[in-house]
Amino acid sequence: MNRLTQLTGGIFAAILCVLFCTPIALAVSPQDFPPQPPDELVLDSAEVLSRSGRNEISSRLGELDRFHVDARLVTLRRLDYGLxxxxxxxxxxxxxxxxxxxxxxxxxxxxxxxxxxxxxxVASPALLEQLPESLLRSTGRTTMSQPLRDGDRFRQATLDGITRLEVVLDGGEDPGPPVQVERVALPTNVPTAEQTEESNAFTWVVVLLVVGTIVPMATWWIFSR
Incomplete structure (x- = not known):
């Protein structure tokens, strides 16, 4: 009996751990990361990149070394509450x-x-003169976030962000955020609800006019004979 009670208690504790401990483990804070940058330039803790994607991004980040910049990518699943x-x-x-x-x-x-x-x-203060905070903020909110919202394209988002800042680091003008594609509805022959209602109303008016004209004439013709 004691063994059954212990087994039941163990199962219950495991269920509670799965229900309550797992979401907490997925949420991260800076203290959950190593105290110094790891050897890898790509820290894909969210596991959203393929091996080839990590290698390609790592190579592109390494190219920024020619500007004397230590560039890195960090992906996250979920942040701690309020962060x-x-x-x-x-x-x-x-x-x-x-x-x-x-x-x-x-x-x-x-x-x-x-x-x-x-x-x-984000960038160290030494970079903010060349890469102002407004540029960094725009790069994150537009250049990188748009591919993320449009199909979870994490690889493309990272490469687009690197490319934009690389142009500025190389002395060029900021290419700016991506162009927003405006979706234009194609013309169609299918009538809208409003058009259908208007069409039905017109039909009823015609029917009533015809009935109002023919019925009196038919009545007069019948009784005049």
Whole structure:
């Protein structure tokens, strides 16, 4: 009996752990990450990238080294309650910057959250003159977030963000956010509800006019004979 009670209690505890502990484990904060940047340039904790995608993004991030920039990508599943993605990025940036104080390379972090399909970009203060906060904010909210909302294209979102900032780092003008494609409805021969109602009303008017004309004439013709 005691063994059955222990087994039942163990199963009940496991169920509670699955129900309540798993969502907490999925939510992350900067303290859940290593105190210093890992060797990999892509930290795909949300597991939204394929191996080839990670390799391609890692290669593109590595190309920014020619500008003396330590660029990295971090993907997340879900943030801790009350923590925004920009706030998370700033905290992680401060955490990693303090551990690499002896390095002469400023950090440039691309961050993406899979649950809310949003992105943000943060940079060390040494980069803000060349990459102002308005540019970083626009890159995250428009250039990167649009592919995320349009089919969970995390690879494309990252590459688009890197490309935009790379142009500015290379001395070029900001290419700006992506062009918003306006969806135009194609013409159709199918009548709308309003058109149908108008058509039915016109038909009834014609029918009533015909009836109102023919019935009196037919009545007069019958009784006049």
């Amino acid at each position: 925004s993605l920009p706030a998370f990025g700033e905290e992680l940036l401060g955490r990693w910057s303090s551990s690499t104080a002896d390095s002469n390379k400023p950090l440039l972090l691309f961050l993406e959250e899979s649950q809310s399909k949003q992105a943000t970009v």
